[in-house]
Amino acid sequence: MPLTLSGMCRSIASSVTLAIDSKAKAMKASGVDVIGFGAGEPDFDTPKAIRDAAHTAIEAGKTRYTPSSGIAELRATAAAKLLRDNGLTYTPEQIIVTTGAKHALLGALLALINPGDEVIIPTPCWVSYPEMVRMAGGKPVFAAMVQSRETNGFVLSIENVRNAVTPKTKAILINSPHNPTGMVLTRDELEELAKLAVRNEFYVISDEIYEKLVYDGAKHISIASLGDDIYRQTIVINGVSKSYAMTGWRIGYAAAPLPIIKLMGSYQSHATSNPTSIAQWASVTAINDCEESIETMRQAFEARRVNMLREIESIQGLSCAVPQGAFYIMLNMQRLYGKTYDGNPIMDAMTFSALLLEYAHVAVVPGEAFEAPGTCRLSYACSQEDITRGMERIRKFVSELK
Ligand code: PMP
Numbered sequence: 001m002p003l004t005l006s007g008m009c010r011s012i013a014s015s016v017t018l019a020i021d022s023k024a025k026a027m028k029a030s031g032v033d034v035i036g037f038g039a040g041e042p043d044f045d046t047p048k049a050i051r052d053a054a055h056t057a058i059e060a061g062k063t064r065y066t067p068s069s070g071i072a073e074l075r076a077t078a079a080a081k082l083l084r085d086n087g088l089t090y091t092p093e094q095i096i097v098t099t100g101a102k103h104a105l106l107g108a109l110l111a112l113i114n115p116g117d118e119v120i121i122p123t124p125c126w127v128s129y130p131e132m133v134r135m136a137g138g139k140p141v142f143a144a145m146v147q148s149r150e151t152n153g154f155v156l157s158i159e160n161v162r163n164a165v166t167p168k169t170k171a172i173l174i175n176s177p178h179n180p181t182g183m184v185l186t187r188d189e190l191e192e193l194a195k196l197a198v199r200n201e202f203y204v205i206s207d208e209i210y211e212k213l214v215y216d217g218a219k220h221i222s223i224a225s226l227g228d229d230i231y232r233q234t235i236v237i238n239g240v241s242k243s244y245a246m247t248g249w250r251i252g253y254a255a256a257p258l259p260i261i262k263l264m265g266s267y268q269s270h271a272t273s274n275p276t277s278i279a280q281w282a283s284v285t286a287i288n289d290c291e292e293s294i295e296t297m298r299q300a301f302e303a304r305r306v307n308m309l310r311e312i313e314s315i316q317g318l319s320c321a322v323p324q325g326a327f328y329i330m331l332n333m334q335r336l337y338g339k340t341y342d343g344n345p346i347m348d349a350m351t352f353s354a355l356l357l358e359y360a361h362v363a364v365v366p367g368e369a370f371e372a373p374g375t376c377r378l379s380y381a382c383s384q385e386d387i388t389r390g391m392e393r394i395r396k397f398v399s400e401l402k
């Protein structure tokens with residue numbers, strides 16, 4: 001047998017968002033004053049009550065293996081949260097705690113997909129979705145979102161989703177509030193989507209990780225709450241990373257009909273055992289006791305979003321859709337194509353973002369990572385000062401293009 005490596009793993013591109021974040025952090029460590037609009041990571045410290053709960057857990061000896069699908073207390077806490085915030089009834093057994101929402105998504109896909117099954121992904125989409133579908137042996141099928149004339153935000157095109165449905169469609173992967181566009185799905189859109197999924201018998205994986213981060217009065221609705229039929233076909237994914245400023249703690253969870261959660265549990269028991277015991281106990285406190293802290297952070301993101309939008313609108317050659325949630329803005333920079341910086345041509349978002357990092361020391365993620373060429377994603381999960389300084393650098397960079 002020749003010493004070859006896995007074709008599946010070799011076909012997977014590593015995460016561009018994480019790579020850009022690492023590069024920006026490494027440049028910073030080497031003394032370069034880089035402004036990071038790259039990774040979607042809140043700059044806030046994890047709230048004190050959560051940090052205290054982790055210390056208490058360590059001192060109380062909660063440092064051993066836990067049940068592989070998570071401690072009963074966190075599963076019950078997540079069940080209570082889903083009822084309170086989303087009107088969803090799940091027993092704790094219908095919930096699995098995972099190593100970040102990322103691993104809940106992979107577990108859900110592994111539980112559903114047989115080789116060749118298709119998973120519809122509205123685009124732009126988060127960088128990891130297509131790769132995760134491939135890792136699970138499925139085939140991503142893209143359905144382009146459209147930009148609304150009315151609100152200038154991105155909206156889901158039900159028509160494009162309908163056109164993507166085939167007899168092989170196993171699931172659709174939706175994300176609202178949405179990374180990278182900031183779109184928030186409305187009740188009408190969710191109802192249409194639910195009808196389509198029920199009629200055509202495919203699952204909905206609903207990634208609700210940015211649930212708490214909505215602006216301008218937008219409301220988050222979970223598709224699973226729209227009726228018994230769609231509840232039975234939905235896997236809700238959520239976690240503490242974004243809303244509670246807990247990206248490094250790696251706690252997510254999934255809620256779904258029992259047979260699906262059981263399969264995810266079997267897989268997880270071999271793949272990772274349990275998520276970190278200490279982080280699980282800290283997450284109980286986060287979900288139960290930290291509404292005030294997360295509302296303070298949400299308000300800060302809302303103000304940063306206004307600042308970044310205002311700056312973008314005032315730079316000639318740039319435009320953007322208006323986001324209603326999460327903490328990202330999709331910058332459209334196609335009008336700069338064909339211009340040069342220091343003799344280097346801008347041909348696409350990749351070249352734009354590479355030049356921006358090299359010459360202006362601002363990290364952004366090129367839209368190619370999100371199946372959205374012609375755009376770059378800017379995260380405003382950073383300080384107002386960074387937003388002002390970073391946008392000033394972008395303004396100068398654009399004004400120096402020839
Ligand atoms: N879903 C989306 C849309 C995301 O942007 C992220 C970013 N990390 C995740 C899921 C995963 O979150 P985590 O694994 O940190 O819980």
Ligand code: GLU
Nearest residue numbers: 015017018038039040179
């Ligand atoms: N989800 C964040 C982002 O899109 C964090 C990095 C990642 O996990 O991809 O930037």
